[in-house]
Amino acid sequence: QVQLVQSGTEVKKPGASVKVSCKASGYTFTSHAMHWVRQAPGQRLEWMGWINPGNGDTKYSQRFQGRVTITRDTSATTAYMELSSLTSEDTAVYYCASGVVVEVWGQGTLVTVSS
Amino acid sequence: EILLTQSPATLSLSPGERATLSCRVSQSISSSLAWYQQKPGQAPRLLLYHASNRATGIPARFSGSGSGTNFTLTISSLEPEDFAVYYCQQRSNWPSLTFGGGTKVEIK
Numbered sequence: 141q142v143q144l145v146q147s148g149t150e151v152k153k154p155g156a157s158v159k160v161s162c163k164a165s166g167y168t169f170t171s172h173a174m175h176w177v178r179q180a181p182g183q184r185l186e187w188m189g190w191i192n193p194g195n196g197d198t199k200y201s202q203r204f205q206g207r208v209t210i211t212r213d214t215s216a217t218t219a220y221m222e223l224s225s226l227t228s229e230d231t232a233v234y235y236c237a238s239g240v241v242v243e244v245w246g247q248g249t250l251v252t253v254s255s
Numbered sequence: 256e257i258l259l260t261q262s263p264a265t266l267s268l269s270p271g272e273r274a275t276l277s278c279r280v281s282q283s284i285s286s287s288l289a290w291y292q293q294k295p296g297q298a299p300r301l302l303l304y305h306a307s308n309r310a311t312g313i314p315a316r317f318s319g320s321g322s323g324t325n326f327t328l329t330i331s332s333l334e335p336e337d338f339a340v341y342y343c344q345q346r347s348n349w350p351s352l353t354f355g356g357g358t359k360v361e362i363k
Contacts (some may be wrong), residue, residue, distance in 0.1 A: 158340035171348055175350070175352060177354075184342065184354050184355070184356045184357055185291075185342055185344075185354040186300065186354065187291075187352040187353065187354070189352075190350040195305065198293070199350050199351065201351070215320065235298055235299075237299075241289070241301060241304040242289070242301065242304075242344075242346075242352075243301040243304075243310050243311070245299060245300075247298060248298055252267065
């Protein structure tokens with residue numbers, strides 16, 4: 141079936157970087173956009189950016205511009221989101237999402253930033 | 256930047272009652288609006304897209320209406336599994352997405 145499986149929980153120190161992976165299966169990876177969305181504890185969902193897996197085009201939220209990099213490996217049908225210069229405010233669950241109408245979501249990856 | 260405001264923040268209702276959730280958008284987005292349901296510890300689940308189209312497997316008790324700047328999600332008769340947080344999301348300036356602040360539907 142169509143699914144997105146994300147990498148596991150991460151604990152990072154302030155100033156570090158984190159790279160989260162999202163492996164797609166059950167559909168043609170290059171056919172649908174891949175979005176990254178995060179949710180801090182008790183907060184709303186927040187869009188971080190997007191990649192076109194077919195040609196590698198990206199677009200990022202201005203809020204994360206310069207700190208986030210989204211890439212993909214088509215042979216591995218996997219997308220990646222790397223966030224740098226982490227602070228405690230980056231503690232959140234990070235989701236990848238895809239599909240014709242953004243109906244397929246990964247299970248989420250908890251990233252905790254703490255000294 | 257397109258802003259989405261959801262109301263009310265919390266809706267306290269009993270099973271079997273009708274729920275009406277509102278999403279107001281800061282500028283016209285035609286019908287480029289989706290609704291998601293999220294339960295604790297789970298990823299969001301797409302309910303509706305293009306304002307009123309139900310996603311695959313979504314029960315008919317969920318319906319959406321509106322266009323431009325005002326949108327509504329209606330749950331005709333609440334089932335126990337419907338108590339959750341609901342988010343609207345605009346897709347007008349795709350691929351950028353923006354979410355509302357959410358409405359929590361809780362058991363009265």
